[in-house]
Structure formats: C-alpha cells, structure tokens
Amino acid sequence: MTLLPPVASRPYPWPFTGTWSMTDTALLCLGVQQDPVRECAAAGMVARLAEFLTRWRSLGGFVLLSRRGYQPAAGLPAPVAWRNGRRAVDRILPAGDPGWQIDPALAADGDEPIVDHSGDNAFIGTDLGFLLERRGIRNLIIAGLRAEGVVHATMREANDRGLECLLLEDGTASDSPEAKATILRITRFGNGLFGVTAPIAAVEAALHAPDAKAIPR
Secondary structure, eight states: OEEBOOBOOBSSOBSTTSOBOSSSEEEEEEOOBHHHHHHTTOHHHHHHHHHHHHHHHHTTOEEEEEEEOBOTTTOOOHHHHHHHHHOSSSOOOBTTOGGGSBOGGGOOOTTOOEEEESSSOTTTTSSHHHHHHHTTOOEEEEEEEOIIIIIHHHHHHHHHTTOEEEEEEEEEEOSOHHHHHHHHHHHHHHHHSSOEEEOHHHHHHHHTOTTOEEOOO
C-alpha cells in the first residue's frame, strides 16, 4: 500500500489524518445522467471528470456511480410526485428513460457498482453504505450533479457517517452558478462543516507526488 500526501484543499489539507491511500478512498460520481448533464450544460465537466476517471482507474481506484430515478411500477410518494410533475428541469425520471441513463463518457467500467436511488440522498434505501463499509472506505472524493441536490444531500449524509469528504470543484455543476457557489461555501463553512473542496488538479498532484510512501501491508 502507498500512503499519499494530503491534497491542497480548502479549508484544510485533506484528509485531516494527513495521509490517504487508494485502498481506503473511493471516487463517488453522483447523478451523472444524460438529462442533468444536458440541463446543466455540463459537457466540459463531464470531459474533465472522464479524464480523471481514466487515471483513477489506471491506479486501481475504486469507483461508484449513482442514478437518481424511480421504478415506474412503484412510482413516487404523492408529495414528491406532485412537485416532480410541476418541474421543467431537474425532474426525477423513471428508470429506463433515456435521460435517466449514465452519460456514456462516464459509464461504469466492468463490475463497478451503480447505486440507484429515488431521492437526492444516495444512501437512503440503497446499499451504498454497505458497499463503502465492506471495502473499508474512510475517504470519499465526490463529483456529480446537481451540486445543490444529489451531491450536497449525499455528502451531508456521508459526513454524518464519519467519512472524510472532498468535493471536486470542477467535477460538479448546476444549472445555477449561484447555487453551485453557495454549496461550495457551505461545504467549507465552519472549517469544513461538511468536508473540503479542491480542483481535480490538486487531487492528481497528490496522486503523483514524489513523497508518496510505500508501506508493507
């Protein structure tokens, strides 16, 4: 196992323990589906994230993806269905709808898990917590759409579960630049209330740092 140096993130170097590794860290890509990508004009974000995914996978990194949607046979709770029907964008789509599919540039590789969830919080009603616990994951690098929806709701839950979270500043997006900026500020508020933020380049710098240390298992 190789111990990696901290990432130059805000408001503190991540993780708080000072080191991390590819075995105790996962990359969680949330809601990177075709409709949100189109609505958020996030093609540039997808391209950056796809390049990072390729490098992450080449180092043996663990990747999980999520899809927000609902089973047509089950539907949605009445209040959620009512609000969903009034939305022009950010609608919860039925499973199988073309817009519900993961963007092809970010598709799962091999047996990488895809977590399906009907609400914004990808932990509720899913096996996401179990998948992370089974792998001994302590640190999460988070990306996806929308910053103020699926990403923030899931990151808050991850933080409450004791996971050390880093949100990729250029790996998340929203159709409202103000909403994204607000979420980045909230994440960093109070010396990292919900975690830290950093650009993809800062994570890659730590991955390839000359002071990474190999230690015996």
